Amino acid sequence: MVAIQKIYDELKSIRTYLVKIGSDRRNKGECLVRKVEEAKIVYLQLQTVTTHFDKNLNLYTEEEVEQFKTSVAAVNKVYHEILSFVKEKSTDFLKMAFDLKVACNLLPIMNGKEDVTLQLLDAIELYDTMLDTNNKTNLINFVLKTRLSPSAKIRLNRTYNSVQALVTDMKIHLLTRKSDTALQTKLMRTIQGNKSIEDFGKEIEDLFVNLTISQANGDDDNFKVLKPVNERIAIKQFSDGLRDSKLSTIINSSKFYQFKRLY
Known part of the structure; x- marks a missing residue:
């Protein structure tokens, strides 16, 4: 909680400064550019904080989880308020240059554990959205040279023309491929039994997500x-x-399109 509060405080300080100096000074010289760059670097820390929180979710009370969600929403709000100062600018203005320190902090090094590989993939995709076109090659090279395990380097190409091509190859070659048929069979046979509704929902959700990933075979489309x-x-x-047939009937008669809303 302390880490996310620090992120919020730093972003709030940047926003307060930009408001204080007024639009004339904001739009002259490099002041706005510099402050937006600072905000992006601070905001990228949110990825690390949320990943760590999610990994240790079972250690927190329901109240603490809700508090964390509120804090994340507050961080997102103040960050987008900072970006609103440049909404009249071109989209390219919002992009940033590759920063080695940011990359080292944001992108974990593979250690053979699949959850770390997944974190790396998420971080690559996040950082990619924030980089300008000329800096994407730096991200690709950084990942290939410093973030991969020895076995991963053997499975991947030495160069890639785009970050998306790298990410796709990583998903295909570095993540454990699970059998579509086995996952689908298990999904269709899973019942609540003695599990709580929350645990049952989590099990079904994990199965459908893994099934989709397996069937997609690394293709985002x-x-x-x-x-x-x-x-x-x-x-x-x-x-x-x-187990509860009445609840089952209610759900069946309702139009739910998102699984998360069920439990």
């Missing part, structure tokens, strides 16, 4: 098509597998 289809299947299986 396939993933976008398959996700809503598998989500509807998961919603039906969740409903059919509940």
Whole structure:
């Protein structure tokens, strides 16, 4: 909680400064550019904080989880308020140059654990959205040279023309491929049994997400098509597998399109 408060305080300080100096000074010289760059670097720390929080979610009370969500929302709000100062500028203005210190802090080094590889993929995709076109090659080279395990380097190409191509290859070659058939069979046979509704929902959600990832085979377009289809299947299986037949009937008669809203 302390870390996210620090992020919020730093962003709030930047926003306060930009408000205080007024629009004339903001839009002259490099002042606004410099402050927005500072804000982006601070905001990138949110990825690390949220990843750590999610990994240790079971250690927090429900109240602490809600407090964390509120803090994240506050950070997002103040960050976008800073970006609003440049909304009249071109989109390229919001992009940043590759920063070695930021990259080292944001992108974890692979250690053979799949959850770390997933964190690395998420961080690459996040940082990619914030870099200007001329700096994306630096991100690719940084990942290939410093973030991969020895075995990962063997499985991937030495160079890539785009960050997306690198990410796609990493998903195909570095993540454990699970059997589509086995996952689908397990999804269709899973029932609540003695599990709580929350645990049952989490199990169904994990199955449908892993099934979608496996079927998509690293293709983002396939993933976008398959996700809503598998989500509807998961919603039906969740409903059919509940111990409480009345609750099952209510869910079946309602139009739920997002699995998360069920539990």
